[in-house]
Amino acid sequence: DTEVTQTPKHLVMGMTNKKSLKCEQHMGHRAMYWYKQKAKKPPELMFVYSYEKLSINESVPSRFSPECPNSSLLNLHLHALQPEDSALYLCASSQDFGAGELFFGEGSRLTVL
Amino acid sequence: AQRVTQPEKLLSVFKGAPVELKCNYSYSGSPELFWYVQYSRQRLQLLLRHISRESIKGFTADLNKGETSFHLKKPFAQEEDSAMYYCALRTNAGKSTFGDGTTLTVKP
Numbered sequence: 001d002t003e004v005t006q007t008p009k010h011l012v013m014g015m016t017n018k019k020s021l022k023c024e025q026h027m028g029h030r031a032m033y034w035y036k037q038k039a040k041k042p043p044e045l046m047f048v049y050s051y052e053k054l055s056i057n058e059s060v061p062s063r064f065s066p067e068c069p070n071s072s073l074l075n076l077h078l079h080a081l082q083p084e085d086s087a088l089y090l091c092a093s094s095q096d097f098g099a100g101e102l103f104f105g106e107g108s109r110l111t112v113l
Numbered sequence: 114a115q116r117v118t119q120p121e122k123l124l125s126v127f128k129g130a131p132v133e134l135k136c137n138y139s140y141s142g143s144p145e146l147f148w149y150v151q152y153s154r155q156r157l158q159l160l161l162r163h164i165s166r167e168s169i170k171g172f173t174a175d176l177n178k179g180e181t182s183f184h185l186k187k188p189f190a191q192e193e194d195s196a197m198y199y200c201a202l203r204t205n206a207g208k209s210t211f212g213d214g215t216t217l218t219v220k221p
Contacts, residue, residue: 033209042199042211042212042214043199045208056207056208098204098206098207102147102149102159102201102209107156
């Protein structure tokens with residue numbers, strides 16, 4: 001299995017809702033990432049996990065809460081989001097933190113009403 | 114801080130013509146450079162990386178440290194090359210920064 005799988009593909013939520021995005025990889029990669037991508041813009045790094053520990057938080061608001069339950073799974077918990085948080089959220093993995101190419105999922109398209 | 118610049122937002126060439134997508138970077142350390150591609154309705158994927166020095170789908174890219182550039186080239190463009198191309202730099206600290214991307218259209 002050489003893919004990164006993200007669920008759900010689409011999510012619509014209100015500003016008071018709590019939801020989660022999920023990401024899974026079975027390539028034995030030790031680093032996992034969350035990126036945010038707005039329309040016609042490049043991906044922007046949000047969080048990096050290395051060996052299941054949070055290594056980088058790019059000053060992301062606390063309404064986004066990442067979690068890495070094990071080496072194959074990465075979650076992004078969402079709470080009290082704003083309409084400007086609507087975007088494509090991409091998960092990626094790499095063999096190691098700072099080494100190897102990034103393998104991307106197809107993304108979860110989030111709309112906040 | 115690191116920065117990646119792709120000066121062309123849009124690039125259009127005819128099939129069979131040479132194509133060059135420009136990428137310049139700024140980083141005080143020793144960077145690792147990549148080109149990622151996103152075809153229509155597909156996920157973002159690696160096209161090539163500078164340390165492998167290989168040709169993928171006819172594309173090559175050479176890291177020029179003097180000019181801080183990593184331009185992507187192909188001598189004869191094909192229609193299936195139409196896609197969004199991102200140049201990316203990864204630092205020693207593991208952070209990857211993407212350029213704004215170039216949309217390449219290859220016309221028949």
